Amino acid sequence: MTRTAPLPLEKLPHAPGRLPILGDLASVDRVRPTQHELALSRSLGPIFGRKILSSHVIVVAGAALATEACDETYWARCLAGPGEVLRGIVPTGLFTAKSRDPLWGKAHRILSPGFTQASMRTYHQAMTTVADDLEAAWDHAPGGRIDVHASMTAATLEVIARAGFGKPFGLLGAAPAQAVEAQWFVDALARILRWASDQTNDLPVVGAIRTRLQAPRMRRDIGAARAYVQGLITERRASGRTDAEDLLGLMLTSLDPETGEALPDNNIADQVLTFLVAGHETTAALLEAALYYLAADPVLQQRLRAGIEARGGWGYDEVAGMRDIRNLLHEVLRLHPPVPGLFRVAREDRVLGGYRIPKGHAVFLLSLAAQRDPLVWGEDADRFDPDRFEATRRRSYPDAWFKPFGSGPRACIGMAFALHEATLLLARILHSYFLALPVGAAARDVGGGLRLYERGSLRPEPFELIARRR
Numbered sequence: 001m002t003r004t005a006p007l008p009l010e011k012l013p014h015a016p017g018r019l020p021i022l023g024d025l026a027s028v029d030r031v032r033p034t035q036h037e038l039a040l041s042r043s044l045g046p047i048f049g050r051k052i053l054s055s056h057v058i059v060v061a062g063a064a065l066a067t068e069a070c071d072e073t074y075w076a077r078c079l080a081g082p083g084e085v086l087r088g089i090v091p092t093g094l095f096t097a098k099s100r101d102p103l104w105g106k107a108h109r110i111l112s113p114g115f116t117q118a119s120m121r122t123y124h125q126a127m128t129t130v131a132d133d134l135e136a137a138w139d140h141a142p143g144g145r146i147d148v149h150a151s152m153t154a155a156t157l158e159v160i161a162r163a164g165f166g167k168p169f170g171l172l173g174a175a176p177a178q179a180v181e182a183q184w185f186v187d188a189l190a191r192i193l194r195w196a197s198d199q200t201n202d203l204p205v206v207g208a209i210r211t212r213l214q215a216p217r218m219r220r221d222i223g224a225a226r227a228y229v230q231g232l233i234t235e236r237r238a239s240g241r242t243d244a245e246d247l248l249g250l251m252l253t254s255l256d257p258e259t260g261e262a263l264p265d266n267n268i269a270d271q272v273l274t275f276l277v278a279g280h281e282t283t284a285a286l287l288e289a290a291l292y293y294l295a296a297d298p299v300l301q302q303r304l305r306a307g308i309e310a311r312g313g314w315g316y317d318e319v320a321g322m323r324d325i326r327n328l329l330h331e332v333l334r335l336h337p338p339v340p341g342l343f344r345v346a347r348e349d350r351v352l353g354g355y356r357i358p359k360g361h362a363v364f365l366l367s368l369a370a371q372r373d374p375l376v377w378g379e380d381a382d383r384f385d386p387d388r389f390e391a392t393r394r395r396s397y398p399d400a401w402f403k404p405f406g407s408g409p410r411a412c413i414g415m416a417f418a419l420h421e422a423t424l425l426l427a428r429i430l431h432s433y434f435l436a437l438p439v440g441a442a443a444r445d446v447g448g449g450l451r452l453y454e455r456g457s458l459r460p461e462p463f464e465l466i467a468r469r470r
């Protein structure tokens, strides 16, 4: 086998129209950046470069190279983009803390017992109450018209608030008095996230000015959001509850097995904010996309309903065994990963795809492209086909790179939580309603399909569906 010498990064393929100094600024899509990169990958190949002013990003779009860059021996997880902005706001949360920060290990060890199967059994009860309230809300929707974005935002926040912190937010209309404060908090969170994401996608000069203009408002929002979360912690302490039945209970009562220390209060506040943000936006995106495919396909709905009825119950085990729904969720996560890519940094000088990557240089694994690699999934890689995840067929894709929840020690701690929640909510919806897209929308979407916007995460644009009780 002949080996050619590795090429320097300047030789990476790039988009046409690259300019001196400005770089690829002309081909930046500030509204749908990762979807644009997916499109670019089709002509530029499995690894290419994006250069904007002084920032160079190496985009990895092929499954084989993505697998290589997930080898923890040579590569580590790092934060960049909107995640890095969030680090300024929630510096020591599980998601934002550096791996070498002792608080990351401490929080990870204290919180891990909160994500075991035994814990999921406990959360199942709280999740079920959210499904009940969601149905009540849908039953009252005029004409059965459901604002899917609003509904899934409320449901997923409600799940993390009730299952994680024992605190009903009342966002689904069950407790309107409580909801005022919680709704304000939720709106502030949304403004903060938009601000974080705008900063990273903005044009350099205009963006810096806008960021500065918005800064005082953001400082107020961030301060108030932290105060709200601190209030949750104080309220729980005052309640006299001393159990570790949920995430907040674990953080307030348990000691790190390694150091024997408890988590400091300001870190608990960071974790509560982290769970509220990380736990809802991504799961809502998953549910919305799944509902879109279901509403567009009555035959698929019917097939899944048969599977749900065959399980014959709504306990933890029955729901955990709803394989068809899991397969559907996985196929949605493959095509529309709510976290569209992962940043990885080289621990030492590496060669990737024939290019020399210096130690300390980051690459962006574009899950959105790597999970659609035709070399893995075939020529119809872009086609929605939940049966790909049926056990025997899944084994026929041995070289698949499928990591919608990330990779290595910094992978998503909430994966089982998200999948159980999404399975339960979807199953309950399918069991109780016939779903359809409004007539106009269905016509508009023929051939067009789902449209997604990007705000750090990749999420369906708001749409309506019609839910008719069975």
Ligand code: MNH
Pocket: 077, 078, 094, 095, 096, 108, 160, 274, 275, 278, 279, 280, 282, 283, 286, 337, 338, 339, 342, 343, 403, 404, 405, 406, 407, 409, 410, 411, 412, 413, 414, 415, 417, 418
């Ligand atoms: Mn989640 C990290 C995707 C649901 C809490 N999550 C990650 C990462 C991905 C991810 C990808 C790793 C990012 C990176 O490497 O930079 N998460 C998802 C998706 C869903 C999801 C696609 C739903 C679908 N996540 C949830 C839920 C929770 C949660 C639900 C909480 C209950 N996620 C986290 C936390 C981290 C994380 C906390 C950071 C873990 C760490 O770095 O230690």
